[in-house]
Amino acid sequence: MSRLLARWAECTFWLARYVERAENLARILEVQEVFARDLRGSADWKVVLDINADTDRFLAAHPEGATADAVLRFYLVDRDNPTSILCDLRAARENARQLRPLISTELWTHLNVFYNRIAALLPAEVGEHRLARLCAMIKEGCQTHAGIAAGTLYRDEAWSFAQLGAAIERADQTTRLLDAKLLAFAAREDEEPGSAADAFYWMAVLRAAAGYQAFRRRHPHGLEPRQVATFLLCDASFPRSVAANLGIVSAELERLRRRYRLRRAAEVLERVEGLTTLLEPRPLEKVMAREQGLHELADSLQRGLATIALDLAERFFGWAPSPSAEKPAPGSAQSQTTGGSASG
Amino acid sequence: MQGLFADYAADPGVFCEMRDAALANGADARACFERLDRLSLEELRARAREAESQLYDLGVTFTVYSERTAIDRILPFDVIPRVIPAAEWAVIEAGVRQRVRTLNAFLADVYGPGRVLADGIVPADLVRFNPQFRALVEGFRPPHGSWVNICGVDLVRGPDGRFLVLEDNARTPSGVSYVVENRHLMQRSFADIMRDLPIRPVSDYGRRLHEALCEMAPEGVLDPQVVLLSPGVFNSAYFEHVFLAREMGVPLVEGRDLVVEDDRVSMRTIAGLERVDVVYRRVDDDFLDPEAFRPDSLLGVPGIVRALKAGTVAIANAIGTGVADDKAVYAYVPRLVRYYLDEEPILPNVETHICREPEALRYTLAHLEQLVVKPVGASGGYGITIGTRASKEELEACRARLLARPEEWIAQPVVELSEAPTLVEEGIAPRRVDLRPFVITGKASWVLPGGLTRVALRRGSLVVNSSQGGGSKDTWVLAERRFAATRPAGSGPGP
16 A cells, blocks of 8 residues: 555545534534624624634625624525635535545535535525524535544545544634633623623533533533533543543554654644644633733633644645744645734 | 337438437347337337436546636536447457557558558658647557557548548547546436446546556556556546546546656655556647646646657657648558558548649639538548538638648548437437547457547538537447347257
């Protein structure tokens, strides 16, 4: 068996990543809808733009402002918005198209049909009142992809790169989900942290991450903001937590290093370990004590994850080492399209 | 035919693949259509719709890219198969083998001693000044003398039922993926019709292709690494590249995945460079190596020709095969069969007038409204004028082009292509077809027992190319039944 093509490694990484991104964007839209349903209505939709660093681009195209329908169309089906779910899925499908010789026909067919379904949505089907159903459909499509991948993808190096892509994206998105809550709630100057309204927001975040039941396994009673944040960041048993996903990243890098003798995986592993230390109890406690601490942590994690992705690109995908960690390599069709770290 | 085909009326003066070939050639060929005949039109339409939606879901599409959008189109698929009885296939198979042997001998000659030119069989300038002639492979000798490893010979059938060669595709012929996918589709939707019929399988293509490519590997390579070089996802035949890479189990690479160092070709993997021994390229000569051909090509691999010359890699098809399937050289192939093989051509050419020859040009200009005028360089049905159907203005434009540059044109009589029953809006009606069998040649030649039947979906249209709105049909090549069919049912065990 020949070695995995560098381009295929990159494509498997981004295929998994784009699908994971689409799923998480659906989760974030869904939770915003819950927030908006509370009191403030449309004001909350700007939050989604902020956490994805899309505000300027959006306002340039929509001078009328962030109405629910405009933001939803922007993120669901806007062909001109590279961060829309439609564009995510198209990018996923184009990566899958390159990977056709490697992946099962089932995996390809599902993605092809799924994409075509989203691409065929009519404007009337994307309104706020249909959002829950639509998000459920998108999540299900993405999860089916992950399921077919788990059930059919050959467990060689490509599998590891797919796992790396999915885990890095999921970790990143969980930090954005946290951010979404922090920003949405901060916009409500009338409410104090720890109030009933605050608890409502935390609950919504947990549910968006499909983590309420899991949280209850860990904390049978109460819903302390600090507990929820710690759970989403650090609980190694919760599959959407940052720590769990950094664990997957480490394990896959270790597998590449040992089983496939890719020595350079060790270099990336060091970076992951560095990032993991941010989530240890003591530094975390300090973070929580500061007012903007959590938001800053989310930021650092996002930057760290972006650097790991770049490390992988330089070591395995054949990218030339870039002088600055922020600068994506030229000519890459798969470069990350959400605006990097949250605060830009 | 009492059912589905009851109202089917073949055109007078046209050879019908059902009426004149299948129904007249033995019980098995007849059975194919008798079974279909039992379906109702509604049933057939339902199955056709189902097949079409499968094509979309599977993404068996060719993609038309414009600036903003990518549109996936399926090659229209007709569910009524084209059936080729065993005896007819035997002729086709022998004929295309002969054709490939001839083309390989010709290529070895024109890039070698040049006997055929010295003997005046083919005009030397037609070869040497041909835009497809690649002087840089002069003296090159591929293993087993095989230049054309994959050949798709386009055949048509005239009113007398004889198969004629219309074109030799010796560069990077495509379409074989549709042969195999069409069969899968039929097996899913028409399993009941196909049961127990001696339809020869086409699923072997990938394995055979891989074997032949391995046979082309440089000497001393025991376990050759084969790759398929594609121009990438934007190429209209990308689906086929995927298909072939999957069937062979080899990496599908693009130019940027390959690198040449010290005259050796390698591919970029996650663990660094890995050696490549055989490149099945689906990239034209012009784009293959910017060092040797077009310097602006981004699709190719700089230095791959150096590696070829150093003998470290095989390229299939060989560089320079385009001079053999040139439309002008085509006219000489029957003479080449006699010259190299001392045999009579099994499959004749369509009569061809080479407009570079003054007499042929005079004849062409005098009979323009009866002839098909084709450019010698192009493919895909572009630039063709069909005299019998052209308007006065079109004929005059054609005449002007001929007079300006006669050497760029050939003329052929209009062949009334054979037709086959096809499901169309109005029901089942005759539509014109051609046939592209595929020949794989490494040490020896193997002919896929099947082929791409293309069908012109517009009534009376003679242009079957997919770029011109053509579709395709599954092609059932029947095996000879040695015992069962000749013995009455229930006559006891055979010998």
